[in-house]
Amino acid sequence: MGYRLYVYDSFQGIESSGSYAAGQAEVENNLKEFGEMDVCHFFPGWFSETLAGRPLPPVRAVYIDCD
Numbered sequence: 001m002g003y004r005l006y007v008y009d010s011f012q013g014i015e016s017s018g019s020y021a022a023g024q025a026e027v028e029n030n031l032k033e034f035g036e037m038d039v040c041h042f043f044p045g046w047f048s049e050t051l052a053g054r055p056l057p058p059v060r061a062v063y064i065d066c067d
Helices: 024-034
Strands: 005-009 040-044
Touching: 005 024, 024 040
Parallel strands: 005 040
Antiparallel strands: none
């Protein structure tokens, strides 16, 4: 469809405990199996570090995982 997937995630789980962590390699493996890695761009880190002050491309869909 010509869209890009921008993945912003700490890959460290809940900040205080590390619970629910899924490393970047695990996420990439899932995308390789069920998606298209060529359209994916990863931005590892906390949202305050990766999203703050950055212009975002047009957003078509958002999945917010708030563990």
